[in-house]
Amino acid sequence: MTLLAPKLGRKRDHTRDAEILDAALDVLAESGYDGMTIDMVAARAKAGKATLYRRWPSKAELVIDAVACMKAPQNVDDLPNTGTLRGDLVGMFKPHTIEDAERKLKVMTGLLSMLSRSPELADAAYQAITDPRARATRLFLQRAIDRGEIPADIDIQTLSIVSASMASYRTLFLRKPVDREFLISVIDGVILPAVGLRS
Amino acid sequence: MTLLAPKLGRKRDHTRDAEILDAALDVLAESGYDGMTIDMVAARAKAGKATLYRRWPSKAELVIDAVACMKAPQNVDDLPNTGTLRGDLVGMFKPHTIEDAERKLKVMTGLLSMLSRSPELADAAYQAITDPRARATRLFLQRAIDRGEIPADIDIQTLSIVSASMASYRTLFLRKPVDREFLISVIDGVILPAVGLRS
C-alpha cells in the first residue's frame, strides 16, 4: 500500500512557518515558556490556532522548532578579523550583534527552567544560542596564539566563555544593562590581563 | 477604637513558618516558580493549604518570603582567611559551601523568568543569593591589595563576579557540573592571571 498523501486541495503556505516561529520567539522572549500561550503566538502571527496545530503537534514541539531556527548560519567570514585579539573581541559589539545577543539571551532566560525537563530543547538551545558564541571566541583566541600574540599554554576552553558568562550574569542576576562600558571592562580588566596582555 | 487583636483561641505555631518556607524552597529548586503549586508545598511540609494561606496572602508573597529567608547571616568570621588570594578563593570550595551554592543556584534558576515581573522578588533574590557571594570575593580581593599581594589598580567590581558568573553559566547554559576541576581552572586560568599572579 502506498502512504503517499494525495495532492488535492489548497496547499499549505510554508512561508508562514518562519513568520509563526518568529512570532513564537518574540512571545518567548517576552513571557518565557510558561507564560507563553498558543493564542498569543497565533495572534502575533495573525494566524488561527488550528493553523499552528496543523504544523506542530504541541506547544513543546513548536518551541523546540522556534529555538532551533534561531541557529543563524554563523559565517566565519562576517566575524571580526582585525589582527589583534582586543580588536576581534571589541569587534563583536556592533549594534546588530548586540541586538541579536540580547534577543537570544531573553529567549534563553524564558527557557532555562525547562531545559532540565526537555533534553531535546536543551540541545536546540545549546546549538542555536550557547555554542556559536563560544566558537567565535575560541577562534579569536586560537588566531591570537597562532600569530604569537599570546602564549600557547592558556586555557582556551575556560577563557572562551568568560565574556558570555559575565554578560549573562549581569543581565540575569544583576539586572543591569550589558553596555559598552561593561564589555570593555571585561575585556580590559579580565580577559586581556589573563592572557598576559596588559594595557 | 483599638486595633489590638484579641488574644483568644489556639495560638499560631510559628515554628512551622520555617518548615513551610524550607519546603517552598525545595519545591522551587525542583520545579521552578511556575511549576510550583501550593499543594506541593503544603504536602511537602505536611501542612494544610489553609495553614499556608493563613500566613501568606498569595503564592507570590510566600515565595518572596522563602527567598528572603535564605539570606544566611554570612559571618565574615567563617569566610576563609588564609593569607593568600588563591587560598581564600579555593577555601570557598568546602563541601558545605558548594552544597549551599548549588541549592541557591537551583532556586535562582526557577526564579529568573519572574524577576522582570516582580521587582520585590528580584530584590529579595539579590540580597539573599547574588550579593553575599560578590561581597565575599570583593573582600578577598581587597585584602590581597591591602597586603600588597596584587596591584591596587585592578578592577575589583568586575573581577569579583567572575567566578559566580562562570559557575552559573556552566550550570545553566552548558549544563555541566561545577566540580573542583572547573573551579580551579577558573581561578588558575582566569582570575589569578588577570591580577598578575602567574602560577
Added chain:
DNA sequence: GGGTTCCGAAACTGACAAGTCTCGTATATA
C-alpha cells in the same frame, strides 16, 4: 465548660490555557 482560633484534610469555585472542532472562505487538483 464555653467561646475562639488554630490545625490538617479535602471539597469546592473560578480563571485560564492546551488542544479540538466548526464555520465561512480561499485555493488547489481533476
Added chain:
DNA sequence: TATATACGAGACTTGTCAGTTTCGGAACCC
C-alpha cells in the same frame, strides 16, 4: 464544476491550579 484541503476566527472541552470554604479535632483564654 466538484472535491479536498488550507486558511483565520472563534466556540468548545478538559484539566489544572490559585484561592476559599468546610469539616472534625486540638489548644488556648476566660
